[in-house]
Amino acid sequence: MALVGMNMALTGNRDVLDWIDMMAAMTRPAQVVWIDGSESQLKALRTQAVASGELEKLNEEKLPGCYLHRTAPNDVARVEDRTFICCPREEDAGPTNNWMDPDVMYAKLRKLYDGAMQGLTMYVIPYSMGVVGSPFAKYGIELTDSIYVVLNMSIMTRIGQDVMDALGNSDDYVRGLHATAKLDPENRYIVHFPQDDTIMSVNSAYGGNVLLGKKCFALRIASCQGRDEGWMAEHMLILGIENPKGEVFYLAAAFPSACGKTNLAMLIPPEHYKKAGWKVWCVGDDIAWIRVGQDGRLWAMNPEYGFFGVAPGTNVKSNPNALESTRKNTIFTNVAHNLDDNTVWWEGLDKNPPKHAVDWKGNPWDGTVSTEKGAHPNSRFTAPAKNCPCISPEFENPTGVPLSAIVFGGRRAKTAPLVYQSRDWAHGVFVGSAMASETTAAAAGAVGVVRRDPMAMLPFCGYNMGRYWQHWLDMGEKVSKPPLIFNVNWFRTDADGKFIWPGFGENLRVLEWIMKRCEHAVDAVETPIGYLPHPEDIVLEGSGVDTDTLKELLTVDPALWREDAAGVRAFYQKFGDTLPDTLKQELAGLEDRLQ
Ligand code: GTP
Ligand code: SPV
Ligand code: MN
Numbered sequence: 001m002a003l004v005g006m007n008m009a010l011t012g013n014r015d016v017l018d019w020i021d022m023m024a025a026m027t028r029p030a031q032v033v034w035i036d037g038s039e040s041q042l043k044a045l046r047t048q049a050v051a052s053g054e055l056e057k058l059n060e061e062k063l064p065g066c067y068l069h070r071t072a073p074n075d076v077a078r079v080e081d082r083t084f085i086c087c088p089r090e091e092d093a094g095p096t097n098n099w100m101d102p103d104v105m106y107a108k109l110r111k112l113y114d115g116a117m118q119g120l121t122m123y124v125i126p127y128s129m130g131v132v133g134s135p136f137a138k139y140g141i142e143l144t145d146s147i148y149v150v151l152n153m154s155i156m157t158r159i160g161q162d163v164m165d166a167l168g169n170s171d172d173y174v175r176g177l178h179a180t181a182k183l184d185p186e187n188r189y190i191v192h193f194p195q196d197d198t199i200m201s202v203n204s205a206y207g208g209n210v211l212l213g214k215k216c217f218a219l220r221i222a223s224c225q226g227r228d229e230g231w232m233a234e235h236m237l238i239l240g241i242e243n244p245k246g247e248v249f250y251l252a253a254a255f256p257s258a259c260g261k262t263n264l265a266m267l268i269p270p271e272h273y274k275k276a277g278w279k280v281w282c283v284g285d286d287i288a289w290i291r292v293g294q295d296g297r298l299w300a301m302n303p304e305y306g307f308f309g310v311a312p313g314t315n316v317k318s319n320p321n322a323l324e325s326t327r328k329n330t331i332f333t334n335v336a337h338n339l340d341d342n343t344v345w346w347e348g349l350d351k352n353p354p355k356h357a358v359d360w361k362g363n364p365w366d367g368t369v370s371t372e373k374g375a376h377p378n379s380r381f382t383a384p385a386k387n388c389p390c391i392s393p394e395f396e397n398p399t400g401v402p403l404s405a406i407v408f409g410g411r412r413a414k415t416a417p418l419v420y421q422s423r424d425w426a427h428g429v430f431v432g433s434a435m436a437s438e439t440t441a442a443a444a445g446a447v448g449v450v451r452r453d454p455m456a457m458l459p460f461c462g463y464n465m466g467r468y469w470q471h472w473l474d475m476g477e478k479v480s481k482p483p484l485i486f487n488v489n490w491f492r493t494d495a496d497g498k499f500i501w502p503g504f505g506e507n508l509r510v511l512e513w514i515m516k517r518c519e520h521a522v523d524a525v526e527t528p529i530g531y532l533p534h535p536e537d538i539v540l541e542g543s544g545v546d547t548d549t550l551k552e553l554l555t556v557d558p559a560l561w562r563e564d565a566a567g568v569r570a571f572y573q574k575f576g577d578t579l580p581d582t583l584k585q586e587l588a589g590l591e592d593r594l595q
Contacts, residue, residue, distance in 0.1 A: 010034045010126060011164040015171040016141060020124060023143050023177050028115045029122035035150055037160015042151065049147045055331070059342040065329035068337055068344060069148055071206045072183045073361050076334055077378045078208040078215070078257075078443045080459045083190040085220065087463070094464030095574040102193055112187055112202050116179040120145040125153050126163040129218050129289075129303035133166045134398030136289065136301060138222070140174040142212045149178060149210050152331060155306040155382045157213045173197070174221055176212035180205050192216060194224040194462050207308060207333070207380060208442075218287045218303050220462035226289070227463060227471050230478070235456040236288040237265035238300045240392050240401060241511055244277035249515050251483070252288045252300045253407035254432070254456040257442030258378070260409070260490060260503070261285050262309040266321035266390055268505050272542040278508065281392035282321070282385075283401055285309065293402060296480035301400025304385070310442070311335050311379045313348040318504050325387040332381050334360040336367065336374030346375035377441035404518040409488040410437025410453060415560045416489035418501060418538075418553040419510045421517055421524060421531040425476035428485025430586035431530070433469050434568045438491075452571045466578025473582055486514050487530075492553055501553055506543050513538050527556050528593035562594050 009017060024032055035041065046067065049055040055067040085093040086102040093099035100108075123144050130137030142153060153159060167173055176199040181187070188203040199216045201209055208215045222233035236252040243249070255261050265285040269278045284302025293299040307325060311332065314322050326332070336345040338354035345354050345367065353367025353374060360376040367374050385391055394401050408431055410416070422428035432455040439449045443459065452458065454465060461468050476482050488510055490503040513533050516522045524531035535550050568587055572579050 007033050010036060010124075010161050011167070013164070013167065013169050015169075016167075016173070019175055020143065024122055026110060026113050027117035027122065027145075027177075027179055029117035029120050029145065032122045032124060035123055035125045035154070035159060037154070037162065042154055045147050045150060049151070054148055055151075056337065058332075058344065062341065062343050063327060063330070066326075066332065067151075068332045068335065070334055070360060070362055074185050075183055075188075075204050075206045076376050077206065077441060078459065079188055079190065079204065080443050080445070082188045083459065084192065085462055086191055086193050087195055091578075092464055094461075094466060094578065096458055096461070096465050102195070105191055109189060109191065109200050109202065112181060112189070113177070113179055113200075116181045116202070117145045123147070123150045125150055125159055126161075126167070127153055127157040127159045127213050128163045128166065129157060129213055129222070130301060131396055131398040132158050132162045136291065136398055136400075137166070138174070138217075138225070138303070139163055139167045139172070140176055140213055140217050142176040142178060144178040144210070146178065146180050146205055146210065148205065148331075152211050152308075152382050153213060155329070155331065155384050156211055156308060157305050174199065174217050176216065177201070178210050178212060190216065192220045192462055194221055197221060211308065214287070214304070214308065215460055218289070219457070219460035222289065222303075222462075223457070223460070223468065224462040227467070230292070232290040232471070232475060234288045234290060235286065235460050236300070236406075237261040237285045238283035238288050238302055238401065239265050240281035240283060240394065241508070241515060242279040242281065243515070248281065249404045249518065250283070250300070250401040251405040251407055251511070251514065252290070252403055253409065253488075255409045256411070256437045256440070256453045256456045257459075258310050258440035259411055259437060259456075262307060262322055263319050263504055264507055266319055266325075266388060267508055268320055269508050270505050270542055272539075273508055280390060280508065281394070282388055282390050283392045283395055289400075290403070291400075292475070292478050293399070295402070297402040298475070298479055298483055299400045300403050301398065302395065306385050307381070307383050307388070309381050309383065311346040311381050312375055312377055314346070314381075315349050318348070321388055321390050324389050325383040326381040328387060330381050330383040330387070332379070334376040334379035336360060336365060346379055347373055403483040405486055405514050406483045407486045407488055407514065408432045408435050408455065409490070410435055410456070411440070411491040412436065412450075412489045413438070413491065413493045413497075415557070415564050416487060416492070417532060417556055418490075418492065418550075419486060419488045419513065419533060420527070420529055421514075422485040422487070423530055425482045425485065426473060426582050427530065427586055429469060429472045429476065430583050430590070431485060431487050432472070433583055434564070436564070436567070452567070464575075464578050466575035466580065469583055470578075470580045473580055484518055500549060502544060506545075509539050509543060528558065528590065529556055529561060532556070558594050562591075565591050565594060
């Protein structure tokens with residue numbers, strides 16, 4: 001191998017070194033560079049990326065340490081149709097995942113990686129999901145030819161020498177290989193080999209396709225590890241709600257991509273609540289690893305170190321904490337570039353789009369007249385979690401926080417009420433399995449189409465979803481004090497298609513009811529779908545919502561629900577024998593109650 005340069009390996013771990021040699025022999029980079037996590041090395045990489053045009057340095061006064069990056073216009077979101085789970089038996093990937101025989105896929109990929117890094121540098125990024133050295137952390141190594149990936153991973157995960165030291169000579173780490181290649185959408189592959197703890201990504205340079213610690217490891221591979229080791233990897237935010245007495249209550253919530261996790265995780269209480277002393281603490285905004293605690297409760301920790309958040313719609317009113325998190329040391333991807341003051345702009349940031357700007361495609365853009373969007377709908381910010389003004393004091397607690405509630409939710413224009421509580425754990429698992437939501441710009445494909453997205457994990461579960469539901473049922477059996485399970489819907493619309501519920505900070509009103517239910521402090525109305533609030537138990541003061549509107553938000557239309565149950569029945573059919581009997585019974589129970 002003709003390597004023109006290589007810095008010192010960060011480890012003597014034979015397994016790691018051999019694997020890197022193999023990957024380098026295949027991709028043939030000009031040099032291999034280990035990422036040690038030092039600020040000096042990251043600084044040099046930023047300088048290099050600015051010199052090459054890969055990054056643009058933004059206004060140092062207004063946005064210190066911030067950079068802008070644009071990806072190829074055909075490479076702006078996750079690609080679910082090109083994402084594969086390659087385990088030996090197709091049945092183990094299940095009916096909701098793309099599958100290919102591992103040997104066939106490895107052979108196909110070998111051709112795509114062959115010489116893909118010629119003339120380039122292969123960066124070796126050791127990273128940890130979770131606090132380095134803690135019993136709940138898991139390690140990964142990502143090989144990539146992209147400085148953008150290195151810099152994003154340095155924000156999104158804990159990286160560097162400490163990780164290799166903690167790994168020692170173990171072979172228990174997730175191997176990730178990313179090659180930008182020619183960004184050819186026809187040969188773009190995001191592939192997972194759970195039996196080998198291996199992820200291979202090629203021909204993309206965007207977010208969830210290439211930051212392999214995130215969806216690929218922390219959800220798809222980790223869900224398989226959790227199944228085998230008795231824990232759960234979930235697409236959930238984690239937040240703490242502090243009441244005026246100073247008691248903090250934690251919940252985790254699973255909403256599909258671009259359905260409000262980051263927003264809910266950082267919400268600012270409405271004025272009336274703030275004055276009374278309520279606070280919200282963000283533990284995580286996208287991924288939760290959940291384990292059984294010795295106290296018989298479920299405990300959730302956030303394995304990430306930063307936020308990869310949706311930019312459009314983020315503003316001082318909707319999510320001031322997210323906005324504040326992006327004011328330093330942040331990488332912006334595919335937003336508009338305001339040339340007047342070298343800052344960034346996106347739809348929904350404010351009502352003053354820049355006149356002299358460059359749009360997400362790199363074209364000159366006058367926001368005062370253009371009918372085109374300045375930022376891509378899935379444009380994102382990569383911000384350090386520690387920038388967040390409401391980051392929880394428990395953020396770095398390796399064991400995480402005890403969950404009182406689990407909340408499911410999605411975008412439903414009609415069927416789902418503002419909030420309801422499941423009857424018990426098994427019914428709650430049913431509610432999660434029956435989730436449906438309108439698709440968003442976070443994945444390539446049509447937007448606004450209702451699809452089943454169980455537990456918001458449809459694109460992220462690394463194995464057969466029928467067995468995943470069984471795993472959920474089993475986890476409930478392992479804890480004496482399981483969290484209560486709820487469902488919310490911030491997205492009900494009126495006859496004109498407008499959102500009825502104000503959402504964002506006002507969602508705390510619903511969380512307060514959830515919290516009261518967990519404390520057995522309020523009763524509820526039993527309905528065919530579960531327990532709904534008495535309208536008077538949701539505080540409306542200062543919300544601009546009147547009681548009649550709230551009542552409308554809490555209606556359950558049996559005809560719509562019978563239709564929905566039929567949809568669940570059809571969806572369940574795909575799972576054959578792997579569908580747990582308990583869920584069949586739950587569905588039958590719902591159908592009965594709806595008659
Ligand atoms: P991923 O990062 O893709 O997993 O998305 P996410 O679930 O974190 O979604 P995020 O919080 O970034 O919100 C996505 C979009 O939903 C943004 O455009 C928000 O403005 C919008 N949104 C979030 N919360 C609410 C809400 O309560 N009501 C309404 N109407 N819109 C909301
Ligand atoms: C999502 O789509 O759920 C995201 C963004 O959080 S990505 O990292 O691209 O998956
Ligand atoms: Mn997400």
